[in-house]
Amino acid sequence: MNNAARRVALLARPGVARDRMREALDQAGANIVLEADPATTDQDAVLAAQPEAALIVLDATTDEALDRFEGVLSNPQIEVFFEEAELAAGRVGWDAARWVRHLRAKLLHSDNVLPPGGESVAPPGVAPPTPAPLEPVPAVMAKLELSLADIDDGAPVDTGSDLELVTIELGDEAPRYAREHSAESLPPLAGLELEAMGGTDEAPAGGNPFAISIEGLELESDHPADTSRFQDDMADLHSRIAEMELVEDRTVATMRGAVLILAGIGGPDAVRQLLGALPEGFPRAVLVQQRLDGGHYDKLVAQMQRATTLPVKLATSGDTLQGATVYILPPTLGVQAKDRALAFNDSPAELLASLPANDSAVLMLSGSDPAQVDAVMKLAGAGALIAGQALDGCYDVAAPAALAARGGQAGKPQDLARRLAERWH
Structure with missing residues (x-):
């Protein structure tokens, strides 16, 4: 001994x-x-x-x-x-x-789970390299080169992206397009360049290549036809306003999402650590889909309750999801939208697709199903927070490794709980 x-x-x-x-x-x-x-x-x-x-x-x-x-x-x-x-x-x-x-x-309390001889050995006196943390795949930013002469002549504008060619015909619709698509509503563009086309490459003395001079211009009285058209437009506007109905201002509440934890073999310990690190009163419902060979999900409720201060319940078809509650979710259940909320139903295939992506998170822990990675990544593209268990200390790495290879973040269970708390603080 x-x-x-x-x-x-x-x-x-x-x-x-x-x-x-x-x-x-x-x-x-x-x-x-x-x-x-x-x-x-x-x-x-x-x-x-x-x-x-x-x-x-x-x-x-x-x-x-x-x-x-x-x-x-x-x-x-x-x-x-x-x-x-x-x-x-x-x-x-x-x-x-x-x-x-x-x-x-x-x-x-070690991260080394490799068999003997599988460890990386560093030279004496030299610390082994620390692997770089996984980061999400950065979004591709297109570079837009916009010519003033092109806008004037109604020529097509090319985004210059290597992935997709987008052509926008402005022409006479340029003023309306500018009004409807203000700078605040446009997505950020990297490297925006405006090129003045005027027959000279030299900027004016003031240093502004886009300076507009009105010297020598004269005001001309309105043409009768223009005046008549303006009056017609104003009459049409008044008519449209008269037909409008006043509606009481109201804010449509965004449907609350949920945190889905997927796990399997080797996952119970990771789930316990994650739930134990969640703060009391965590505002979203937490769904735990732990694959069990025996299927004793009622027993899993008692086990997980010992790990967390949040109440733990067995999900039941028809029940509405409540915040600050952990639900043990059998594989026979899914969720659906019901009265601006989520409720459990008997359609497990719709589980991932039914989560409101902009207010949900999916965590793939040890033993989760690699076949679900594609559906999880689709949620990520729609705004969901996704992450997998760090490979060090993970018993069954298939799904977390596949998620990381697709650009998903990774962390130890306690770190994942911290990210959830920061997301819904």
Whole structure:
């Protein structure tokens, strides 16, 4: 027994899952100070062993017994890890070895989950390079070169973008276009250049190449036809105003969105860390779609409630989503707009497409489905906040890695919670 290793209490019912977890802890270099069945022991026995960490193997019986261990679960000196009994019993070979590496990393608070010999070795005295943080793919900014002579002659204007050729015919409609598309309504343009076409390349003495001189101009009296047309236009305007109805000013409320957390194998710990880092009263509904082999989503409610101060509920078809609430979302449910709000329904395929992108976020954690990356990226293009779990410490990296490759941001669960809090502060 290595007394210098971290002291760990293993709480699990006797059986294959407990045997596998004992072997995993031994291989991870842990010092097992207590091995007990949660159904026949109590928290005083656990606290007396003075563990630095507790590994709890969950099944239906253990879930019911955990209420008696509140003093262990809430003790800041004890780091708690959970594992599903079915997963622990079925994990063998390469998958078991990988889980041991992740367990060792958690116990040692290390980001290294590579097999022996897979670590990058730096020369003596030289620190290993720090990978650059992932940033979103920058938007392409087109350079617009606009010629005054082109506007006067009604010639087409070319954006000069390498991706798409856009031609705008202004002609006689230039004044109206300028009125309807003020500078405030136009998107920012990088490198806007105006080129004066006047037969000389030299600027006037004042230094302004666009100076307009009115010297020598004379005012001419209105032409009778112009006056008549003006009067007709004014009469038409008065007629249109007379037909208008006054409507009470009102602001149409933007439908509130939600935070969707997608996770699977290796995800429960990441979800707990993320929920635990969310501030009390977080204003948006948080949907947790955690893929479980056994499908015991009602048990997941109790587990997640221990990790967060927010209320945790099991989503039910027809219920309206409430802010500052965590919902465990079974894969058989989706959401839909209902009375300017979101409500759960029985159409899971519409889940991502039904989220209001401008007020929603999607986080892809360990074990989430890579097939959903395209739909998540579509939401990002419409304004949603998207991010994946950082690959260091992530057990199943397929979806987070695919999201990062497409330009998505990444972070540890606590960092993702901080970004959510900043978004809806």
